[in-house]
Amino acid sequence: MELSSLVSLVAPILLLVLFVILVATFALRTEPRSSSVKGLPPGNFGWWVIGETLEFMFGNPENFVLSRMRKYSPHIFKTKIMGEETAVICGPEGNKFLFSNEQKLFTAFRPQTTQKLFRSYQSAATASVQIAREEETKVFRSPGFLKPEALVRYLDKMDAITQQQMKKYWENRDQVEAFTLSKTLTLTLACRFFLGIDEPERISLLVNHFDDITVGMHSLPLDFPGTGFYKANKAAKAIRRELKEVIKEKKAAMVAGASMQDVLCHMIVATDEAGKFMAETEIADKIMGLLVAGYSTVATAMTFFMKYVGERPDIYAKILAEQLEVESGKKAGKLLEWDDIQKMKYSWNVMCEVMRLTPALQGTFRLALSDFTYAGYTVPKGWKIYWTVSTTNKNPEYFPEPQKFDPSRYDEGNKLPAFAFVPFGGGPRTCPGKEYARLAILTFVHNVVKRFEWELVNPKEKIVWRMMPTPANALPIRLSPRHSTTS
Numbered sequence: 271m272e273l274s275s276l277v278s279l280v281a282p283i284l285l286l287v288l289f290v291i292l293v294a295t296f297a298l299r300t301e302p303r304s305s306s307v308k309g310l311p312p313g314n315f316g317w318w319v320i321g322e323t324l325e326f327m328f329g330n331p332e333n334f335v336l337s338r339m340r341k342y343s344p345h346i347f348k349t350k351i352m353g354e355e356t357a358v359i360c361g362p363e364g365n366k367f368l369f370s371n372e373q374k375l376f377t378a379f380r381p382q383t384t385q386k387l388f389r390s391y392q393s394a395a396t397a398s399v400q401i402a403r404e405e406e407t408k409v410f411r412s413p414g415f416l417k418p419e420a421l422v423r424y425l426d427k428m429d430a431i432t433q434q435q436m437k438k439y440w441e442n443r444d445q446v447e448a449f450t451l452s453k454t455l456t457l458t459l460a461c462r463f464f465l466g467i468d469e470p471e472r473i474s475l476l477v478n479h480f481d482d483i484t485v486g487m488h489s490l491p492l493d494f495p496g497t498g499f500y501k502a503n504k505a506a507k508a509i510r511r512e513l514k515e516v517i518k519e520k521k522a523a524m525v526a527g528a529s530m531q532d533v534l535c536h537m538i539v540a541t542d543e544a545g546k547f548m549a550e551t552e553i554a555d556k557i558m559g560l561l562v563a564g565y566s567t568v569a570t571a572m573t574f575f576m577k578y579v580g581e582r583p584d585i586y587a588k589i590l591a592e593q594l595e596v597e598s599g600k601k602a603g604k605l606l607e608w609d610d611i612q613k614m615k616y617s618w619n620v621m622c623e624v625m626r627l628t629p630a631l632q633g634t635f636r637l638a639l640s641d642f643t644y645a646g647y648t649v650p651k652g653w654k655i656y657w658t659v660s661t662t663n664k665n666p667e668y669f670p671e672p673q674k675f676d677p678s679r680y681d682e683g684n685k686l687p688a689f690a691f692v693p694f695g696g697g698p699r700t701c702p703g704k705e706y707a708r709l710a711i712l713t714f715v716h717n718v719v720k721r722f723e724w725e726l727v728n729p730k731e732k733i734v735w736r737m738m739p740t741p742a743n744a745l746p747i748r749l750s751p752r753h754s755t756t757s
């Protein structure tokens with residue numbers, strides 16, 4: 271049989287199988303009651319079964335939101351994504367409403383893919399799962415290992431690791447892939463501070479697995495060979511296996527009296543109110559969640575910094591001037607300190623503009639704990655709520671000439687409207703890794719501008735949107751040592 275006839279025979283069967291799996295994934299779920307509720311938000315649930323999932327996941331997230339805000343309402347609209355009836359709450363007022371009603375009207379909700387990959391999130395939105403999530407969040411926040419007081423102690427090591435990475439992977443190279451090297455750097459930092467491991471071979475093994483998980487989290491929950499979700503599940507199993515090994519080694523070292531300060535050690539010795547230790551599987555899941563949350567977001571922010579600043583020599587020159595000023599106040603060879611970071615105001619403003627134009631994380635979901643009314647519309651209990659930075663970041667009302675890269679928007683005198691710029695969320699669920707991210711990013715900025723000038727190899731490189739923005743070819747850049755006259 272010829273290849274073309276074989277393809278025409280097999281293709282419809284494959285399509286049918288795909289369709290059945292989609293129906294089984296989405297349609298056989300218990301739908302929340304909504305038909306009896308009056309005054310639902312305007313909007314469209316989209317296609318039967320799939321809803322508007324494909325546009326949401328694979329299109330440009332800004333277009334998805336802005337076109338519907340124009341069509342239905344600038345405050346709220348309904349849609350159906352990933353099998354869930356969802357209300358998207360928009361604008362600064364919407365952000366404020368959401369962030370200030372945490373645990374009153376809303377609680378956190380993770381889409382099916384995330385629930386399945388991170389087993390401790392479990393499947394349904396039951397009360398016990400909600401409590402488990404709150405406990406999990408406390409584990410991330412309560413011991414304070416991501417708070418500034420604790421981070422002060424990480425800073426010199428963070429600087430030392432960044433310098434090592436620059437020497438090893440950046441220096442003496444004409445061309446590098448900014449995205450690839452940023453990922454190696456952020457994972458190395460995360461492995462050091464969260465797991466206490468330094469071995470590069472172990473870390474490079476993990477990089478691919480984490481990339482697979484990030485893609486799988488933002489794909490359809492179709493679990494068969496060839497799908498992104500299938501690959502992500504395999505990667506999650508491999509990481510859990512590796513983490514359990516690390517936990518065993520750590521426990522043995524702690525018994526032998528070694529003193530350690532990483533997040534993993536804290537989790538090993540932490541007990542709940544009944545004095546019980548956390549199970550190893552649970553620790554592995556939580557650490558994996560922390561690594562995923564803190565790895566690709568930071569790497570994405572660093573990568574787009576390289577892109578935008580690579581396009582703007584004027585902005586590069588200002589950042590360099592600031593960083594050389596920081597450098598001049600220090601003894602030669604001394605590592606970065608907390609006060610140095612506080613002086614990097616212009617550099618951080620540039621990062622804010624990078625995160626406004628290309629946010630690493632778009633937004634997150636919540637679950638409505640009871641019926642509620644917003645902007646005159648009723649949202650039923652059990653619906654999912656989505657908030658996203660895209661409803662404000664490009665709005666000329668808050669950011670005049672929104673496409674223009676202009677770090678002066680964040681100057682002290684220029685007050686932005688409250689809740690219009692929330693790259694790290696807000697309220698009780700504000701990203702707990704915000705300060706860690708700021709330190710890692712500014713340490714990177716300090717080291718990269720001091721050493722190099724760069725230009726984009728392909729200024730028109732496409733950005734692929736799989737919920738997170740990714741440069742299609744990992745952002746190749748041409749590097750040259752900084753001319754000492756550039757300042």
Ligand code: HEM
Binds near residue numbers: 565567568625632635
């Ligand atoms: C540029 C880097 C980062 C950005 C833009 C970012 C952004 C965000 C956003 C928007 C949220 C959602 C808040 C919400 O649901 O309202 C979030 C949550 C979270 N982030 Fe980050 N983040 C970054 C880095 C990090 C880092 C480095 C870590 C870990 C060290 C981290 C850990 C977390 C965790 C654990 C949550 C979930 C908190 C919860 O559900 O209560 N993030 N982040």
